[in-house]
Amino acid sequence: MRGVSTLEPGERDELLERLEDYYDAVPRSGARTEDFGALTLFVREGQGWPFYARPTRGWRGEVTAAEVNRVRVRQRELGIPESFEWVAETAPALRAVVERSGLAVHAHPLMVLSPDVPTPEVPNVAGGVALRIVGPDDPVLPSALVVPHLAFADPGTGVGVAGVAELAQAVRAAAGDGSVERSAARIRAGLTSVAAAVEDGRALCAGQHQPVGKVSEIVGVGTLPAARRRGLGLAVTAALVADARSRGVETLFLSAGDDDVARIYARLGFCSVATAMIAEPAA
Structure with missing residues (x-):
């Protein structure tokens, strides 16, 4: 299994649900949450990498432009980056809404190492490293x-x-x-x-x-x-x-910076299964 996943649609849907559970859980050990209906804003407690807003776990409706703008206003009030993250395949309509709000959207290969892929050997590195x-x-x-x-x-x-x-x-x-x-x-x-x-x-x-x-x-x-x-x-x-x-x-994943970086991770057995999206103000 290299490069692009061969998962059946049902298998991929189950995997993406598992990743959504993770995305919702992992920031909570270092952040508080603020509820904006279809969006949840994670606010880091203390210093460190800033968090973001994501679609609220279990929310069945669409995210509206008003909700995106409310989150952006709150992020500015808190002095944190106006940042949103989501998976394109689980929230397909969100990109257009976020772009209409004036944010730039970046797409990154979302890659998973299947449990049936053997643990890769750690490559030797030269030069005393x-x-x-x-x-x-x-x-x-x-x-x-x-x-x-x-x-x-x-x-x-x-x-x-x-x-x-x-x-x-x-x-x-x-x-x-x-x-x-x-x-x-x-x-x-x-x-x-x-x-x-x-x-x-x-x-x-x-x-x-x-x-x-x-x-x-x-x-x-x-x-x-x-x-x-x-x-x-x-x-x-x-x-x-x-x-x-x-x-x-058992489920190990990452987001590659771009396709060139994704090819490096594919050498370890990671396969692209979806697209991770990041939105932020244009440079």
């Missing part, structure tokens, strides 16, 4: 949390400018903001698992998965731009797969 699951007291945790931010600020798969000096500066800038302590607490509680490719005591690439029961999503896999093209992202993803499987996860 070590792969490891990062514990709550691991000194590499601060750089493992920061490096994805540098990666996403310079998107794509090509080698970029930001290197170890920028990484060290970003770690210093984040010191004292509580992010390390919060992440360490989540690791201890089994809510988050972090994997990193480490060289000279710093994470050149890192990512996470966040299990809820037997479902987990791999998120935030990012490589320091200057360290790209070394296979680190693939290796970290494989390490996260192995860790998730060791924890009893």
Whole structure:
């Protein structure tokens, strides 16, 4: 099973329902919710990656433009990003409504690793880089949390400018903001698992998965731009797969940045099953 899923329609519908349950559950360990009828706004408690609004779980009607605009007003009041996320196949009419509100919509391949796909071997990486699951007291945790931010600020798969000096500066800038302590607490509680490719005591690439029961999503896999093209992202993803499987996860999924990134994940056995949508103000 490579690239594109061969699931029957009924199997895919069941899988997407399982993912919708997960999408509704996973933010609740770190956020409060606000009800806007057809939409639920997740508001993070404390610092960290901001959350978003999603279609309310179990809501059977369509999302209206008025509800989208009400959420956007509330997000501005709270000083958080005007961000919406959903799966195109489970809310097919939402894209047009969101675009009419003036937001830009981005589509990403939603990929799942089938339970019958063997756990992939973690690829070897050269140059003295070590792969490891990062514990709550691991000194590499601060750089493992920061490096994805540098990666996403310079998107794509090509080698970029930001290197170890920028990484060290970003770690210093984040010191004292509580992010390390919060992440360490989540690791201890089994809510988050972090994997990193480490060289000279710093994470050149890192990512996470966040299990809820037997479902987990791999998120935030990012490589320091200057360290790209070394296979680190693939290796970290494989390490996260192995860790998730060791924890009893049966349904493992992720959203790829684009089709080029999706082809990398397909090498580990992930298959595209749907389309993850993200809406935000145009740049």
